[in-house]
Amino acid sequence: WLDVGRGAARTLAATPARRLAVVGALLVLGWGAAARGRGNGAAPTETAGTATTERRTFTRSLRLHGIVEAIRSYTVAAPRLAGPGLNSLVITKLVPSGSQVKKGDLLVEFDRQAQIKTSLDRQAEYRDLLEQIRKKEAEQGAARARDETELQQAENDMEAARLEMRKNEVLSRIDAEKNAQALEEAEARLAQLRETFALKRRAAEAEVRILQIQRDRASGAMRHADENAGKMSIRSPIDGLVVLNTIWKGGQMGEVNEGDEVRAGVPFLQVVNPEAMQVRARVNQADVPHLVQGQKVTVRLDAYPQAVFAGRLKQVAAIGVTSGLSQKVRTFAATFSIEGGDAKLMPDLSAAVDVELLRLPDALVIPRDALMFEAGQAYVQVRSGGGFSKRPVKAGPMSDHEVVVESGLAAGNVVLRRARAGGAGA
The missing domain is CATH 1.10.287 (Helix Hairpins)
Structure with missing residues (x-):
């Protein structure tokens, strides 16, 4: 040439x-x-690459996306306090998120000054009411003694009038009428005194009862204030990791800090056991038949791409829920246990779960983009001399990126990969 x-x-x-x-x-x-x-065969272009066939373990997996959650955890909420007007509490001490705590360690403390003041005020009110009741009972005792003396005198006057009535036979008509009138007046006075004293006793009992009710209320308020003061400190019931929840505060979502107000009953903190975590994900109904309880999975955290954890499928919900986009598509909740523990495993982190559907050891594997079809026959372009020649093959299981070749190739063959749009093949 x-x-x-x-x-x-x-x-x-x-x-x-x-x-x-x-x-x-x-x-x-x-x-x-x-x-x-x-x-001799088409030579590889600048936009096409090659790959060498090799024998290794082939795996096919299903990728799911879910959220990390704790299997064993303790949720801390702002305590619900007894008594009116206690809708929010101010945090004075708070364990930072991510802290390791032991059972009995202080997690959070709220301002207890209002509870202490309420307890002291109710205690003073309670003692004052006790004194009022004692004084009222003493006054009523003295009044009762006077009333009983007056009532006894009225009874004596009535008996004396009756004795005078016995003399009427020997007295003049005028004196007899006077004695009868005196007896009538004595009986009327006695009846009036008895009725008046009964009303006075009921009124006195009502006054004391009012004071007793006020005393009981003050006692209850004092007891509630003491109980509320005891709720101002919350300690961890388990060993674990502190995780602060995101709540609505100050017009936006965020974690609580010391000095923030928290409404009663709002959960704002968790203590989780990082040794027992799981991922909850949703599975499309088309993928559910591929899942079997106990299947091995690999869990990766979106926030920590280098962190990889082994796990297993725990369970799949028996009832699916429809999608918001289509009533015909259902998804099923699935939970995957994570083996081992790590400080990076925290609730509410997004995670990817790769479920191993198939594993073939010692399989001859090529990239999927090296496999081509013509008239229903699979073939590859194999390097031969200075070019590439077409060779029919029998394709086996496939994944998104790889395919198993059951016959037609040997380990070490160099195959041509289809050119990728806009650049060289890998």
């Missing part, structure tokens, strides 16, 4: 007819070389 080229160059200075003949010969030789190249 080089000699022909040099000869052609020397003849370029010849006549125009000879020059045209030489150019034609060069074109024929170039076409023949290209034809020989096509006959």
Whole structure:
């Protein structure tokens, strides 16, 4: 080829007819070389790559996305306090998020000054009411003694009037009428005193009862204030990791800090056991048949891409829920246990779960983009000499990126990969 080229160059200075003949010969030789190249197989282009077949373990997996949650945890909420007007509490001490705590360690402390003041106020009120009741009972005792003396005197007057009535037979008519009138007046006075004293006793009992009710209320308020003061400190019932929840505060979502107000009953903190965590994910109904309890999975945290954890499928919900986009598509909740523990495992982190659906050891594997089809027959382009030749193969299980070749290739063969749009193949 080089000699022909040099000869052609020397003849370029010849006549125009000879020059045209030489150019034609060069074109024929170039076409023949290209034809020989096509006959041996297409050579890889700049936008195509190659891959070497190898035997190794082939796996096919299903990727799911879910949220990390604790299996064993303790939720801390702002305590609900007894008594009116106690809707929010101010945090004075708070364990930072991510802290390791032991059972009995202080987690959070709220301002207890209001509870202490309420307890002291109710205690003073309670003692004052006790004194009022004692004084009222003493006054009523003295009044009762006076009333009983007056009542006894009225009874004596009535008995004396009756004795005088016995003398009426020997007295004049006028004196007899006077005695009868005196007896009538004595009986009327006695009846009036008895009725008046009964009303006075009921009124006195009502006054004391009112004070007793006020005393009991003050006692209850004092007891509630003491109990509320005891709720101002919350300690951890378990060993674990502190995780602060995101709550609505100050017009936006955020974690609580010391000095913040928290409404009663709002959960704002968790103590989780990082040694027992799981991932809860949703599975499309089409993928549910591929899941079996106990399947091995690999868990990766979106926040920590380098962190990889082994796990297993715990369970799949028996009832699915419809999607908001289509009533025909259902998803099922699935939980995956995470083996081992790590400080990075915290609730509410997003995670990817790869469920191993198939494992084939010692399989001959090629990239999926190296497999091509023609008239229903799978084939690959195998390096042969200076080019590539088409070779039929039998394809086995596939994943998103790889395919198992059951026959037609051997380990070490170099196969051509389809060109990727916009660049060279890997």
